[in-house]
Amino acid sequence: MNKDREIxxxxxxxxxxxxxxxxxxxxxxRFFAGYPITPSSEIAEHISVRFPEIGGLFVQMEDELASMCxxxxxxxxxLKSMTVTSGPGFSLMQxxxxxxxxxxxxxxxxxxxxxxxxxxxxxxxxxxDMMQARWGSHGDYEIIALCPSSxxxxxxxxxxxxxxxxxxxxxxxxxxxxxxxxxxERVVIPPKEEIELLPRRKYAGPKEKYLPFKxxxxxxxxxxxxxxxxxxxxxxxxxxxxxxxVLDAETQNKLVSRLVNKIRKNADKIIEIEEKNTEDAEVxxxxxxxxxxTSLRAIELAEEEGIKxxxxxxxxxxxxxxxxxxQLASKVVGFVVPEINCGQIVYEVERCVRGKTKVTxxxxxxxxxHDPKDIFQxxxxxxx
Amino acid sequence: xxEKHPMDYLLREDRIPHIWCPGCGIGSSVSCFxxxxxxxxxxxxKVVVVSGIGCTGRVAGYVKLDSFHTTxxxxxxxxxxxxxxxxxxxxxxxxxxxxxxxxGGNHFIHAAxxxxxxxxxxVNNFNYAMTGGQAGPTxxxxxKASTTPYGCFEQPFNLVHLxxxxxxxxxxxxxxxxxxxxxxxxxxxxxxxxxxxxxxxSPCPTAYARRNRLGDGLAQMKFxxxxxxxxxxxxxxxxxxxxxxxxVVGKFIDxxxxxxxxxxxxxxxxxxxxxx
Numbered sequence: 216m217n218k219d220r221e222i223x224x225x226x227x228x229x230x231x232x233x234x235x236x237x238x239x240x241x242x243x244x245r246f247f248a249g250y251p252i253t254p255s256s257e258i259a260e261h262i263s264v265r266f267p268e269i270g271g272l273f274v275q276m277e278d279e280l281a282s283m284c285x286x287x288x289x290x291x292x293x294l295k296s297m298t299v300t301s302g303p304g305f306s307l308m309q310x311x312x313x314x315x316x317x318x319x320x321x322x323x324x325x326x327x328x329x330x331x332x333x334x335x336x337x338x339x340x341x342x343x344d345m346m347q348a349r350w351g352s353h354g355d356y357e358i359i360a361l362c363p364s365s366x367x368x369x370x371x372x373x374x375x376x377x378x379x380x381x382x383x384x385x386x387x388x389x390x391x392x393x394x395x396x397x398x399x400e401r402v403v404i405p406p407k408e409e410i411e412l413l414p415r416r417k418y419a420g421p422k423e424k425y426l427p428f429k430x431x432x433x434x435x436x437x438x439x440x441x442x443x444x445x446x447x448x449x450x451x452x453x454x455x456x457x458x459x460x461v462l463d464a465e466t467q468n469k470l471v472s473r474l475v476n477k478i479r480k481n482a483d484k485i486i487e488i489e490e491k492n493t494e495d496a497e498v499x500x501x502x503x504x505x506x507x508x509t510s511l512r513a514i515e516l517a518e519e520e521g522i523k524x525x526x527x528x529x530x531x532x533x534x535x536x537x538x539x540x541x542q543l544a545s546k547v548v549g550f551v552v553p554e555i556n557c558g559q560i561v562y563e564v565e566r567c568v569r570g571k572t573k574v575t576x577x578x579x580x581x582x583x584x585h586d587p588k589d590i591f592q593x594x595x596x597x598x599x
Numbered sequence: 600x601x602e603k604h605p606m607d608y609l610l611r612e613d614r615i616p617h618i619w620c621p622g623c624g625i626g627s628s629v630s631c632f633x634x635x636x637x638x639x640x641x642x643x644x645k646v647v648v649v650s651g652i653g654c655t656g657r658v659a660g661y662v663k664l665d666s667f668h669t670t671x672x673x674x675x676x677x678x679x680x681x682x683x684x685x686x687x688x689x690x691x692x693x694x695x696x697x698x699x700x701x702x703g704g705n706h707f708i709h710a711a712x713x714x715x716x717x718x719x720x721x722v723n724n725f726n727y728a729m730t731g732g733q734a735g736p737t738x739x740x741x742x743k744a745s746t747t748p749y750g751c752f753e754q755p756f757n758l759v760h761l762x763x764x765x766x767x768x769x770x771x772x773x774x775x776x777x778x779x780x781x782x783x784x785x786x787x788x789x790x791x792x793x794x795x796x797x798x799x800x801s802p803c804p805t806a807y808a809r810r811n812r813l814g815d816g817l818a819q820m821k822f823x824x825x826x827x828x829x830x831x832x833x834x835x836x837x838x839x840x841x842x843x844x845x846x847v848v849g850k851f852i853d854x855x856x857x858x859x860x861x862x863x864x865x866x867x868x869x870x871x872x873x874x875x
Contacts, residue, residue, distance in 0.1 A: 221689075246684055267874050268871075276679075284680065288680025289681075291667065292685040292688065314673075441667075442645050447665055447666070448659065459614060504825075518836060531845060
């Protein structure tokens with residue numbers, strides 16, 4: 216491996232998609248499988264250039280179903296792995312995101328969101344896959360999803376996504392959007408020693424005692440890799456701690472409850488939000504991704520009129536910061552939720568508010584970011 | 600009763616009895632597989648079995664090797680990730696005709712085209728047996744299935760032709776009763792670098808034979824065996840399987856072509872000094 220080319224420490228003027236690719240490399244990702252799709256393709260292209268320099272393996276698969284499966288296989292083969300997609304490709308990946316959740320396979324899936332439904336707006340922005348990120352594959356499971364608002368965060372959160380996926384053994388989603396993916400800004404890549412990486416939670420006990428799905432105290436089991444002589448069996452069927460299929464209600468309850476609880480019970484450790492002026496706010500804007508940045512101008516306009524506006528930016532969208540939003544609900548006149556969709560995260564905010572205060576959606580069907588004035592108007596109206 | 604079966608060490612005894620019906624050919628193909636593993640002298644810690652969904656998809660659950668039972672049709676792309684992440688592994692995909700060729704058909708042709716280093720064993724029983732005997736991409740013309748009650752009016756795939764045309768470096772077909780020959784083919788396939796493919800024609804007494812009045816498993820197995828014609832090196836194009844017709848079996852293809860991983864590394868070495 217060419218050590219000099221591994222982590223490009225320094226200041227760069229870089230677009231979000233390139234920053235995402237560099238984040239993956241810095242996180243130790245060495246297997247990429249993907250299928251070209253706008254507006255995410257630059258990530259795959261950049262990785263196809265960079266991986267051969269550092270000993271990684273890039274493979275362009277026949278579709279997104281295959282890409283998602285290949286990264287699961289590669290993860291069990293011992294490499295940190297990632298795929299990247301957008302809109303229609305994200306739909307195709309859902310099947311095997313479910314397999315990843317069921318088999319507790321660490322991996323990262325990046326979605327540079329575009330406008331939908333269907334082929335929709337291939338080159339233009341959307342934030343319409345937020346609920347699909349949470350509920351997209353069939354059955355009950357919990358997932359972790361992060362929302363970057365800048366090229367810098369596409370770097371940082373991609374690293375974070377790898378760490379979370381190793382820590383909780385779950386596919387982690389980086390829910391970017393077309394604007395963040397395509398904008399170029401200053402990106403600082405820290406020195407290698409300053410990038411914290413979590414290792415795979417490998418089993419180290421006696422071979423004959425290994426149970427692939429016996430959890431640690433935090434409900435996450437220890438992993439081994441294919442080829443190490445453990446002769447593991449891994450299945451998408453409901454399974455016991457041995458990994459063997461057991462198709463009954465009792466095993467289902469034990470397994471699915473643990474899959475859900477390993478995220479829910481660790482939610483306080485996983486969730487990250489950014490708050491600004493929320494303590495004495497009359498209105499709080501809850502937003503994420505590029506919409507959080509559009510909101511900053513709206514907040515300025517409101518402050519010019521003397522309205523006290525706070526900002527709660529979702530870094531972790533899933534699991535959702537329900538406790539904090541519920542807490543803030545009793546302090547404010549209302550929440551304003553701008554998002555580039557016809558209402559997704561707003562329902563989650565309403566759920567957490569539990570009727571304690573007003574919640575206003577500022578929708579946008581996609582294709583463009585909000586006009587900050589629309590968000591500003593919503594802030595004004597909620598005070599009436 | 601305490602005596603151990605000589606193959607037990609490679610089976611997950613705690614999962615036996617298996618789910619396969621009496622007279623099904625999947626079990627005998629697994630016997631051949633285990634004999635072939637023994638004979639090949641492969642390091643069993645490095646052999647990985649990947650299956651999809653269906654009756655044959657359950658093979659992964661019974662062999663005491665690293666084994667992955669994936670989603671329907673996706674065994675090959677999952678195996679592609681494994682094989683590329685760790686080229687020391689011997690990756691074997693073991694699945695059925697519906698899984699590999701219908702829902703997984705696209706993955707099949709592309710893995711063969713790329714020449715990913717894996718052996719694909721496809722047990723072809725001419726129908727979707729686990730779900731009750733629906734027609735599939737290999738159901739012979741005019742054969743009855745639960746979704747072709749008046750007979751099948753679709754041209755089936757000829758799997759050996761499909762594999763060969765897509766770029767497989769080793770292609771063979773046997774019936775589940777050609778135990779010695781099937782075992783030998785498996786050993787040969789394991790030794791190939793690249794995409795090797797073996798089709799195993801298997802009786803399905805419960806779902807396919809019953810509906811087509813083909814007798815019990817043994818009768819069906821005997822029919823396939825008696826009606827197969829061994830023709831090594833035959834043109835795979837000419838090896839179509841019709842309803843209760845003769846079946847051409849043998850080794851169709853055995854050629855050398857650099858596998859994906861080797862070819863990629865050699866190519867990168869030439870143009871940029873190799874993967875660093």
